[in-house]
Amino acid sequence: MPTISSRFAVAVHLLAYMTWRRSEPVTSERVAGSVNTNPVVVRRIVGALRNAGLVSVQPGVGGGAQLARDPEGITLLDVYRAVEDDALFALHAQPPCGHCDVGGNIQGVLQEVFARASRAMEAELEGVTILQVFESVFARVRARCPQGAEEGALRRPA
Amino acid sequence: MPTISSRFAVAVHLLAYMTWRRSEPVTSERVAGSVNTNPVVVRRIVGALRNAGLVSVQPGVGGGAQLARDPEGITLLDVYRAVEDDALFALHAQPPCGHCDVGGNIQGVLQEVFARASRAMEAELEGVTILQVFESVFARVRARCPQGAEEGALRRPA
DNA sequence: CTGGTCCGCAACTACACTGGTTGCAGTTGA
DNA sequence: TCAACTGCAACCAGTGTAGTTGCGGACCAG
Incomplete structure (x- = not known):
């Protein structure tokens, strides 16, 4: 249904x-329990984050994934580009008729507009870091449960 | 390819x-010839534009679709909303684990960020009118063929 | 060096959306 | 009445997504 897949939302969740x-x-x-999905789905997304240099992964006992950078240095645009590789807007499925003036020139005009709109969306994502997302989540925890919430006391998934 | 479907590009082309x-x-x-697709595909998109009040359609001999508003009063955001009804960003396919603090609060945080990013993209679309698109197309025609191009002399599809 | 823990990858399924196509009913105007 | 249109339902092929299983391989502790 949606155009930007849930991989992006899950990737931000993981980070x-x-x-x-x-x-x-x-x-x-463990993190699949928090996301409520299959561990293989998590590993697929973690693999994309690893390819983008955002996390490092260690196999074997005591292994798993860890941030490869400080969370204040990872923007949501970094995450978006790591897990979504297609352009936001699609042009015509078939190239339009090049013999008429509208069909022959509309795509160039559209590309310019689409580039501006995509860039505007990405600029918004670039302004948010993973640390800010984490802190917003933590702020919501405190708002719901003002007495006992400390960072170390967050509840893990069941 | 999880993108905004080509319906949007085709709709702008039609207008x-x-x-x-x-x-x-x-x-x-006729316009299907310019877009290089099937007339039924065009009618599906024209139907969405009609539902949004952007065009009026007349059946029968000599019928067809016409702009229902001045083209300077139709923005690309109007067109986008007419043909794309899903949210730009998807949340988790399955709701995350509500028992842990990250899973229970991440979606609210994501919704805020997604709304800002979507709005930034839409604001860019809102700043472009169909008339501007048409004039950009016409400017490209003149740039390619400086001597004979007049608005009434644009070439139709074959 | 062996076994348990963990990742990576390939393969497969179910589901949904898209664009394309055909067929047909209904409306319109000459 | 007839021809030119639209509107709509049904179907197809292609593609992407999320989910699942299975297996090979890396790593570390004992």
């Missing part, structure tokens, strides 16, 4: 989770 | 074509 558990590697099985 | 041939109704068959 926020790693920010919280920053001192230890996070296994795909 | 630019109607701006050019503004004095007469445009049949789905």
